[in-house]
Amino acid sequence: MKPKVHPATRVAVLGAGSWGTTFAKILADGGADVVLWARRPELAKEIAEGRRNSDYLPGINLPVGLRATSRLDLALAGAEQVFVSVPSQSLRENLIAAEPYLAPGAIIVSLMKGVERSTGLRMSEVIEQVLPIDPSRIAAISGPNLALEIAKEQPTAAVVSSSSLETAQAVAMLANTRYFRSYVNTDVIGTEFGGVLKNLIAVAIGIVDGVGYGENTKASIITRGLVEMTDFAVAYGAHPETLAGLAGLGDLIATCQSPLSRNNTAGRLLGQGYSITDVTKQMQQTTEGLASVGPILELARAKGVEMPIVEQVRQVLAGTLNPRDIAPHLTTDSGEPQGERTIDDGQAHGSAALWGSLKRTFDQLRHSRRGTGGN
Ligand SMILES: NC(=O)C1=CN([C@@H]2O[C@H](COP(=O)(O)OP(=O)(O)OC[C@H]3O[C@@H](n4cnc5c(N)ncnc54)[C@H](O)[C@@H]3O)[C@@H](O)[C@H]2O)C=CC1
Numbered sequence: 001m002k003p004k005v006h007p008a009t010r011v012a013v014l015g016a017g018s019w020g021t022t023f024a025k026i027l028a029d030g031g032a033d034v035v036l037w038a039r040r041p042e043l044a045k046e047i048a049e050g051r052r053n054s055d056y057l058p059g060i061n062l063p064v065g066l067r068a069t070s071r072l073d074l075a076l077a078g079a080e081q082v083f084v085s086v087p088s089q090s091l092r093e094n095l096i097a098a099e100p101y102l103a104p105g106a107i108i109v110s111l112m113k114g115v116e117r118s119t120g121l122r123m124s125e126v127i128e129q130v131l132p133i134d135p136s137r138i139a140a141i142s143g144p145n146l147a148l149e150i151a152k153e154q155p156t157a158a159v160v161s162s163s164s165l166e167t168a169q170a171v172a173m174l175a176n177t178r179y180f181r182s183y184v185n186t187d188v189i190g191t192e193f194g195g196v197l198k199n200l201i202a203v204a205i206g207i208v209d210g211v212g213y214g215e216n217t218k219a220s221i222i223t224r225g226l227v228e229m230t231d232f233a234v235a236y237g238a239h240p241e242t243l244a245g246l247a248g249l250g251d252l253i254a255t256c257q258s259p260l261s262r263n264n265t266a267g268r269l270l271g272q273g274y275s276i277t278d279v280t281k282q283m284q285q286t287t288e289g290l291a292s293v294g295p296i297l298e299l300a301r302a303k304g305v306e307m308p309i310v311e312q313v314r315q316v317l318a319g320t321l322n323p324r325d326i327a328p329h330l331t332t333d334s335g336e337p338q339g340e341r342t343i344d345d346g347q348a349h350g351s352a353a354l355w356g357s358l359k360r361t362f363d364q365l366r367h368s369r370r371g372t373g374g375n
């Protein structure tokens, strides 16, 4: 008797930039039947016929089974899971265009790391607002995931997060291949904010690099940055463990130390003295951090969270702070030298929460048998 062959799960990836194309490759290599939607017909043709996306992923051969189209209706027809990877500011308009073609019961997965500038909403919140689907069918993926490294099949991991563990697991089953491992959690707030906030710290690190300061400055900004990220995310209901995991600390390390990061690159140019107008012109690809600074500071103010690093990034972007004077880890939000908050012993809420969460993460790792849960 012939062995029973399960048909591959049909999925769609919307957005054929560096991350959308890389994620389509992950899913195809993991065995899914993937259709990648590119806005431009010539790009869809290059991917479908040449198995290349030479502008975004130079030198990468895409899997033979990966299909591509510039027609949303064809990409979405029968797709059980839809992975969205367009610039955050265009998510709303793309969802409106996609809605008529979504299969009933489809799971929608955000691959994006931004907030909507006009509303301050996270990507899963925009999805929930625009589409008539149950929130339990929405997921978000985040982690140390520099696209080009993954396209070269260098191994890494990510977190799939959904308010429904079942949904997160269904997505993680597909987003799994020999070079990409998906963990699951149910902390959507922490997972999404981790991705948004590390971009801002990476801009600060880029500025410091551009100015020519060294490793001590960067290490202290990264460390205080993680506290700032944790303070902010916890104030919005995140679990501190998430910020100590792949979607927080993991992504912070990857983005702050890699020249592949667009946020880091934009910061470096600012540190070298280019204006934000010049930087925006030079950046060929999506640089989410530049759009997130304003809304994140507004959200921080609403909860009374101090974000001295993000505040100084804003000032450099606005041209009101000389990049050489960046020393956000030495000041408070208002620019005053720190008083008791210079004590690095857990006085700050973030430090205490972070320490507790790091300890829990280590405990979890020690006790985890198969390591598929957690963050
Ligand atoms: N590149 C990376 O390493 C990673 C990126 N991400 C996130 O993925 C999201 C997408 O970023 P990338 O793929 O890196 O950007 P990208 O700049 O490489 O590609 C963006 C794609 O969206 C298209 N696009 C631009 N405006 C559009 C619109 N109005 N409607 C539809 N498509 C439009 C562009 O033509 C391009 O194909 C961002 O939120 C980013 O933070 C997340 C993890 C890793």
Ligand SMILES: O=C(CO)COP(=O)(O)O
Pocket: 113, 143, 144, 145, 146, 147, 199, 202, 251, 254, 255, 260, 261, 262, 263, 264, 286, 287, 288
């Ligand atoms: O999110 C990323 C890596 O995890 C990509 O970072 P950039 O958007 O800065 O390139």
